[in-house]
Amino acid sequence: MERRAFLKAGAMGAAAATLASPAIAQGKMQWKMVTAWPKNLPGPGVAAQMLADRITTLSGGRIEVKLFAAGELVPGRGVFDAVSEGTAELYHAVPAYWGSKSKGILLFGSQPFGLRADEQFGWLYHGGG
Numbered sequence: 001m002e003r004r005a006f007l008k009a010g011a012m013g014a015a016a017a018t019l020a021s022p023a024i025a026q027g028k029m030q031w032k033m034v035t036a037w038p039k040n041l042p043g044p045g046v047a048a049q050m051l052a053d054r055i056t057t058l059s060g061g062r063i064e065v066k067l068f069a070a071g072e073l074v075p076g077r078g079v080f081d082a083v084s085e086g087t088a089e090l091y092h093a094v095p096a097y098w099g100s101k102s103k104g105i106l107l108f109g110s111q112p113f114g115l116r117a118d119e120q121f122g123w124l125y126h127g128g129g
Contacts, residue, residue, distance in 0.1 A: 035067065035070055035076070039069040044094075044121075080097070
């Protein structure tokens with residue numbers, strides 16, 4: 001009796017192994033990052049390129065991020081909508097630009113009397129931020 005149960009379980013296991021299994025994505029993904037400023041603008045423009053490069057490096061090259069400066073793919077103030085609509089996967093900009101879309105977004109950047117972009121950049125890279 002045990003032999004029959006064993007053979008039956010083995011046959012069911014073999015049949016289950018032949019069923020379709022989910023395919024795991026292989027290869028590279030190419031993401032678009034749009035920014036609200038020129039590519040080499042000191043501070044935010046340089047930081048956007050550094051972020052794009054870092055994502056590519058940390059993903060082992062599986063995610064390649066192509067940077068588009070303001071006006072190359074969408075206007076500078078259109079980056080939020082570009083990501084919302086699926087034109088790009090990432091944006092790099094100032095949250096204060098979209099306070100009219102959501103008041104909550106203002107809590108995450110551009111606070112009054114906060115650091116300017118160059119000060120924040122210095123704090124992040126040289127001040128332990």
